[in-house]
Every structure is written in structure tokens, then in C-alpha cells.
Amino acid sequence: MTLKLSHLFAAMLLSAAALGAATVSAHGTAPARHGGVVQSANDLSFELVATPDGAALHVDDHDKAYDARKLSGKLTVLQGSNKAEVPLTPAGGNRLEARGVKLDKGAKAVAVVTDGSRTTTVRFTLK
Numbered sequence: 001m002t003l004k005l006s007h008l009f010a011a012m013l014l015s016a017a018a019l020g021a022a023t024v025s026a027h028g029t030a031p032a033r034h035g036g037v038v039q040s041a042n043d044l045s046f047e048l049v050a051t052p053d054g055a056a057l058h059v060d061d062h063d064k065a066y067d068a069r070k071l072s073g074k075l076t077v078l079q080g081s082n083k084a085e086v087p088l089t090p091a092g093g094n095r096l097e098a099r100g101v102k103l104d105k106g107a108k109a110v111a112v113v114t115d116g117s118r119t120t121t122v123r124f125t126l127k
Helices: 002-025
Strands: 037-041 044-051 054-061 072-079 082-090 095-099 108-114 119-125
Touching (some): 054 072
Antiparallel strands (some): 054 095
16 A cells, blocks of 8 residues: 555656646747747847838747836847947837838847846847
């Protein structure tokens, strides 16, 4: 009887360990949802996406949309020897907009995002 009980306890312990391991692995970089490039910083996910008017930066907090009305910042794009700097402004939902900038393949971009009390710098390489 005690042998069966110890087997049951071991099975429960292994199950709990497997569930805990799945939770820990969930903190990696999230997949792109809008066709852009994703980076994580300060427990937030940032997805930089080219748009016809410039660029959009989608912000998520643990897979939930982050209210972009609280955010501001700037986007710097480096393409070869060319450098462009434009403001990031709230554009509804979890989206910030950078108008008048072009995101070409191979460009590097740096987003500096501020929520009033904390500044986050996120670096992207466009593919």
C-alpha cells in the first residue's frame, strides 16, 4: 500500500514540476502578430511594423495590449549613413505611430519609449 502511495506522490510531483517549467518558458520574446519585428524590454513586448505612412510600434504586457495613451517617445532609424528621428505618438489601443520614416530591409531602429516615470530603449534590426 505504501509503495502505491509513493508512486502516486512521485507522479504528482513530476506533474507539478512540468507545469512550472511551462510557465517559466513563457517569458521569452513573443511571436510577431502584425508582421513586424519583436523585441522585449522591461517585461513588455514591442513589435515594430512598417506602415504606408511610416511605422507602428505595438506594445504588449504579457500578451495583453498595453494602453499606449500613457506612452510617448521617439524612433530613430539608421539605414547605411542615413539617420532619421521621428516622434512616437499614441495611435489608439496598444499602438504608437511614427510618421514620415521609412523602414527598409537591413535598417536598424531604436525606439525610446517613456511612460512618464520609466524610459525603455528597444533596438530592432529589420529583416
